[in-house]
Amino acid sequence: MEKQNSKKMGLINGIVLLVITLGALYLANDTQSSVAMASVVLLGIGTLISIFSFVQGHLISREQDEELEMQALDQTRGNESLFAGAAEDAYPARNARRQFEKWVVPAFSFLILIFQSVGLIWIYNLLSDTATTPLAVVSALTIMFNGLFIITLFLMGKYSAGLARMNDQELLRPGASYMLLGSVVSTSVVISQTATYFGYPGWDRAVTWGVFMIITISAVENLVTLILEIYRPRIDGKKARLLYDSRLIGLLGQPGSLISTATQALDYQFGFKVSETWFYRYVEQKLALIISIQFIVLFFSSSFVVINANEKATLERFGDLEDVLDPGFHLKLPWPVDKIYRFKTDEVHSFTLGVVDDNYQRDEEEKKPTRVLLWTQHHNHGSAETPDKNMNMIVASDVKIAGTSSETPSVNLLTVSIPIQYRINNLTNWIEQTDNPGKLMQSLAMREVTQFLIGADIDNLMGPGYTDAQNALKEEIQSQVMAHNLGAEILFVGLQHIHPPVGQNEQSKQSGGVAENYEKVIVAQLNAETNRLGALYYSAGKVPQAQASAAELLAKAKIESTNKVAIAQAEAKRFANQVKAFEGARSVYKTRMKLETFQAATKGSRKYILSDPANRDVINLELQDQLRSDLLDVTVDSQE
Amino acid sequence: MKKNHITLTIGVILVIIFGFMLLTFQVRHTEVAIRTTFGKAVVDNEGKADIESGFHFRWPWPVNEVYKFDKRIQSSEWTFEQTATTEGKPILIKVFATWRINNALKFFKSFSGDLNSADEKLKEVVRSSQNSVISNYTFDQIVNTNTDLLKLDEIEEEMKKNASLDTANFGIEIKMVGIKRLGLPASVTSQVFERMKSERQARIKETEAAGEREAKMLRADADLKANEILARAEAQAKVLRGEAEAASAKFFKEFEKNPELANFLFNLNAMEGSLKENSTLILDPNTPPFNLLTQPQQNKNN
Numbered sequence: 001m002e003k004q005n006s007k008k009m010g011l012i013n014g015i016v017l018l019v020i021t022l023g024a025l026y027l028a029n030d031t032q033s034s035v036a037m038a039s040v041v042l043l044g045i046g047t048l049i050s051i052f053s054f055v056q057g058h059l060i061s062r063e064q065d066e067e068l069e070m071q072a073l074d075q076t077r078g079n080e081s082l083f084a085g086a087a088e089d090a091y092p093a094r095n096a097r098r099q100f101e102k103w104v105v106p107a108f109s110f111l112i113l114i115f116q117s118v119g120l121i122w123i124y125n126l127l128s129d130t131a132t133t134p135l136a137v138v139s140a141l142t143i144m145f146n147g148l149f150i151i152t153l154f155l156m157g158k159y160s161a162g163l164a165r166m167n168d169q170e171l172l173r174p175g176a177s178y179m180l181l182g183s184v185v186s187t188s189v190v191i192s193q194t195a196t197y198f199g200y201p202g203w204d205r206a207v208t209w210g211v212f213m214i215i216t217i218s219a220v221e222n223l224v225t226l227i228l229e230i231y232r233p234r235i236d237g238k239k240a241r242l243l244y245d246s247r248l249i250g251l252l253g254q255p256g257s258l259i260s261t262a263t264q265a266l267d268y269q270f271g272f273k274v275s276e277t278w279f280y281r282y283v284e285q286k287l288a289l290i291i292s293i294q295f296i297v298l299f300f301s302s303s304f305v306v307i308n309a310n311e312k313a314t315l316e317r318f319g320d321l322e323d324v325l326d327p328g329f330h331l332k333l334p335w336p337v338d339k340i341y342r343f344k345t346d347e348v349h350s351f352t353l354g355v356v357d358d359n360y361q362r363d364e365e366e367k368k369p370t371r372v373l374l375w376t377q378h379h380n381h382g383s384a385e386t387p388d389k390n391m392n393m394i395v396a397s398d399v400k401i402a403g404t405s406s407e408t409p410s411v412n413l414l415t416v417s418i419p420i421q422y423r424i425n426n427l428t429n430w431i432e433q434t435d436n437p438g439k440l441m442q443s444l445a446m447r448e449v450t451q452f453l454i455g456a457d458i459d460n461l462m463g464p465g466y467t468d469a470q471n472a473l474k475e476e477i478q479s480q481v482m483a484h485n486l487g488a489e490i491l492f493v494g495l496q497h498i499h500p501p502v503g504q505n506e507q508s509k510q511s512g513g514v515a516e517n518y519e520k521v522i523v524a525q526l527n528a529e530t531n532r533l534g535a536l537y538y539s540a541g542k543v544p545q546a547q548a549s550a551a552e553l554l555a556k557a558k559i560e561s562t563n564k565v566a567i568a569q570a571e572a573k574r575f576a577n578q579v580k581a582f583e584g585a586r587s588v589y590k591t592r593m594k595l596e597t598f599q600a601a602t603k604g605s606r607k608y609i610l611s612d613p614a615n616r617d618v619i620n621l622e623l624q625d626q627l628r629s630d631l632l633d634v635t636v637d638s639q640e
Numbered sequence: 641m642k643k644n645h646i647t648l649t650i651g652v653i654l655v656i657i658f659g660f661m662l663l664t665f666q667v668r669h670t671e672v673a674i675r676t677t678f679g680k681a682v683v684d685n686e687g688k689a690d691i692e693s694g695f696h697f698r699w700p701w702p703v704n705e706v707y708k709f710d711k712r713i714q715s716s717e718w719t720f721e722q723t724a725t726t727e728g729k730p731i732l733i734k735v736f737a738t739w740r741i742n743n744a745l746k747f748f749k750s751f752s753g754d755l756n757s758a759d760e761k762l763k764e765v766v767r768s769s770q771n772s773v774i775s776n777y778t779f780d781q782i783v784n785t786n787t788d789l790l791k792l793d794e795i796e797e798e799m800k801k802n803a804s805l806d807t808a809n810f811g812i813e814i815k816m817v818g819i820k821r822l823g824l825p826a827s828v829t830s831q832v833f834e835r836m837k838s839e840r841q842a843r844i845k846e847t848e849a850a851g852e853r854e855a856k857m858l859r860a861d862a863d864l865k866a867n868e869i870l871a872r873a874e875a876q877a878k879v880l881r882g883e884a885e886a887a888s889a890k891f892f893k894e895f896e897k898n899p900e901l902a903n904f905l906f907n908l909n910a911m912e913g914s915l916k917e918n919s920t921l922i923l924d925p926n927t928p929p930f931n932l933l934t935q936p937q938q939n940k941n942n
Contacts, residue, residue: 140662140701198661292650318695319666336666392829394822396785397839411783412836413829432670434713434738443715443736447818454822455787484713484738500836514833517840524844528851535855539862546866550873557877561884568888575894575902582901590904595929597908601915608922609930 007061010054013160013175017047020149020182024189027142034126035192035204036146038211039185041119045112046178049244052108056242057171059097066093109226109243116219123212127205143197146190153183174242177250184252185211214252221248302335312345312427324427341431345424348491351438353446354393354416375499375515392501393450395458412458413514417497420445420477422488429487437486444480448473462498470495662700669693672711672744675704681745689745707753713740713815716759716766722825723771729779732823735799737766738815739807746811758812762803766817769802782822792819 021043028036070091157179164173188207195203222244229243283290306329307313313325315332316339325340332338392413422441424430434440452473453461461469474493481488500518512520582589667673673691675682675698681689691706698704717736724730739762741747751757773795774782781791800817807814824832895902915921923930 316668319668319693321669394783396783411832413832432712434715435710436715440715440738443717443820446820450819450821451792454783455785455790514836517837521840521843521847524847528847531851531855535858539858542862543865546869550869553873553877557880561880564884565887568891572891572894579898579901593908597912601912602921605915605919605921609925
């Protein structure tokens with residue numbers, strides 16, 4: 001009769017778990033609560049195990065019926081040797097049970113392992129993808145239904161666990177363990193949903209991680225059990241433990257057994273019955289009181305607040321802003337009357353408008369030296385495929401280029417990256433004005449940058465107007481922040497990465513990109529400067545050289561003039577003397593002068609004297625050189 | 641018995657706490673709330689359902705339900721979108737809007753209290769307003785070096801006005817519509833790149849030509865100065881030589897005392913000057929003093 005009840009109980013457990021799993025799935029889907037979804041995974045596995053153990057129990061029940069029938073048959077037929085020790089074929093139910101335990105049970109355990117793994121991946125995705133996971137929306141009705149699940153699972157689990165302790169009813173144990181653990185997990189679902197209901201959505205994720213860990217450990221235990229099962233010695237008559245019956249789940253579902261296990265361990269370790277000492281008994285008796293006192297102490301400890309040096313905090317009383325607390329020790333009314341929200345007001349916060357160089361960040365992560373950033377190379381400027389990263393800002397241009405299409409707007413593009421640093425200087429405004437002041441500040445700052453750039457001159461911006469632009473932007477952004485009462489002070493606006501876009505396309509293969517052409521202007525300027533300096537070098541040498549030549553020319557002229565006058569004077573004086581000599585002996589003087597002069601004048605000259613012009617005899621008075629034959633052809637008239 | 645007493649006390653405390661939580665609610669200073677009784681909103685004499693911040697009582701569910709909303713300024717921004725100016729020039733524009741709930745009940749009815757839903761509806765309204773307003777302005781009124789011609793503030797104000805009209809019954813108030821970014825489509829961007837390159841190449845030419853011009857001017861100026869200096873020096877040298885001629889001329893009068901001798905000496909000087917440096921002389925044997933070489937033979941013949 002008891003066995004029949006147990007069998008029914010196994011079936012009821014399976015059905016109840018199935019219904020609760022489906023109900024929990026519906027609520028989880030409705031609330032988008034990740035911990036509720038994680039609990040569905042656990043309950044689903046429990047449902048499968050419970051139904052499976054019912055099937056196994058049914059097979060065992062059939063085997064037992066078969067054995068009774070065989071025993072009755074044996075008694076009816078007496079001890080006829082013909083039927084004694086019937087062949088194996090005579091026990092189909094036993095064979096079926098053995099084959100089931102040999103093949104189907106391990107296969108089912110493996111299937112459970114697969115379910116656990118898939119469930120873990122699913123939960124992990126839910127937890128890691130925070131951007132797309134919506135916040136849980138919880139109503140009191142949902143919490144109430146989950147509370148109903150707790151009670152149902154706890155009562156049925158407790159009853160089944162009690163039944164399972166009876167002999168040969170261990171098949172109820174896995175389902176009972178999952179029901180009890182299901183009630184614990186449902187309790188955590190209710191706690192996290194209650195917290196969400198009261199405005200603490202963060203609990204949902206935290207509790208989900210806890211359920212995730214439980215399933216992970218259970219899956220590891222399942223895997224280890226499956227591996228150990230291969231090497232387990234098979235001894236006839238020794239009953240094998242159910243492969244899918246998790247010890248861990250049983251322990252977590254019934255924490256009371258944990259305490260009794262711990263007590264036994266203490267007794268064993270100390271060598272005497274610690275559990276029978278007065279202190280242990282006293283603690284055991286007053287445990288509820290001690291825990292209550294701890295809760296009360298914890299409750300009132302929320303009246304003490306320490307605000308750190310880099311923080312300020314808002315104190316809210318029943319939701320109204322009561323005060324802004326400075327660093328130091330403060331007293332407040334306990335939660336939930338007074339609540340504290342901390343903000344790092346002195347910390348310098350920052351964001352970057354425009355290009356954020358993720359290569360730079362990647363280098364930082366990999367602790368490699370930062371590579372050189374060049375205008376002519378892409379450093380995450382975005383492209384047609386990544387328009388969000390394409391931060392080419394429009395800058396107006398009043399230069400009209402001949403040959404460009406009239407459809408092409410007269411604008412320039414500029415790649416910018418502008419880091420902005422700020423600090424909260426009015427906490428009340430910071431939290432009261434907007435839901436996300438940082439985001440609004442970014443939008444306002446970007447608006448100011450856009451408006452500033454469309455009226456700016458690109459060359460001035462990248463050159464002498466850089467500092468003015470930086471200051472002007474800072475002032476504009478600060479005025480916008482003040483106009484919107486954001487409660488922040490702009491500390492720094494930097495113009496880094498402000499340069500022409502790389503601008504490479506098909507046409508750039510020959511003419512180069514935009515940034516490259518900007519560099520070429522610099523090259524042209526350098527060339528022009530080099531040219532100018534070369535000319536200056538030429539000029540620097542040319543004029544002094546001319547001055548030197550002029551001086552030389554003048555000096556020469558002066559020398560010649562001086563010489564000319566002096567020589568003329570000397571020759572005049574000499575002539576006066578020569579006249580006297582000439583007057584004295586006219587012919588002799590002339591001959592002597594003539595011959596002396598001839599001798600002196602022709603001293604180094606080659607002389608040919610034709611002895612007889614008719615015979616062409618030549619007297620060469622200097623015989624070291626051969627006579628040139630062509631000279632023999634010269635006819636010279638005789639002179640007096 | 642004592643143990644039961646403690647358990648009972650704890651139970652009572654827990655019941656009080658949970659009862660308190662079920663019968664009260666708090667609205668933060670950043671929030672506004674509405675309360676419904678069996679689904680019907682509770683409104684005051686002025687027809688407003690807004691519950692301001694503080695501590696409030698309520699009946700537990702399902703009698704009362706409380707819905708809270710963030711009453712602070714919300715900031716919404718949407719995708720970078722292409723639109724066209726009045727002359728048909730394409731331009732990419734990204735706008736953002738700031739808004740806040742000004743009637744919680746209307747907001748609840750319009751969007752079921754969902755901020756994301758409100759953001760979606762607002763997106764449609766602002767996008768429509770943005771396209772219609774931009775199409776009334778020229779490109780030069782949006783981008784121009786002359787800031788006096790820019791109409792961005794006017795455009796933003798018109799977009800806000802249009803969007804406010806379209807959302808008048810949503811229970812929200814639009815505080816601002818701002819142009820966050822301006823851009824150009826990829827095909828136009830490519831053309832702008834070419835334009836920018838042309839501008840730079842023109843500047844390269846101009847710079848190189850200016851450098852060349854300056855260098856040539858510097859060289860020419862130097863040549864001019866050098867020539868002037870040399871010319872002045874040569875002129876001065878000629879003057880000096882002329883003065884020397886003039887100065888030496890008075891000594892030449894001495895030669896006029898005996899022109900015969902003077903001419904003879906000049907000839908000698910000229911001959912001496914012309915026979916210098918490796919001259920080759922082919923002389924008749926009768927030329928003195930070489931006639932001495934042939935005289936004995938002549939004498940013998942005579």
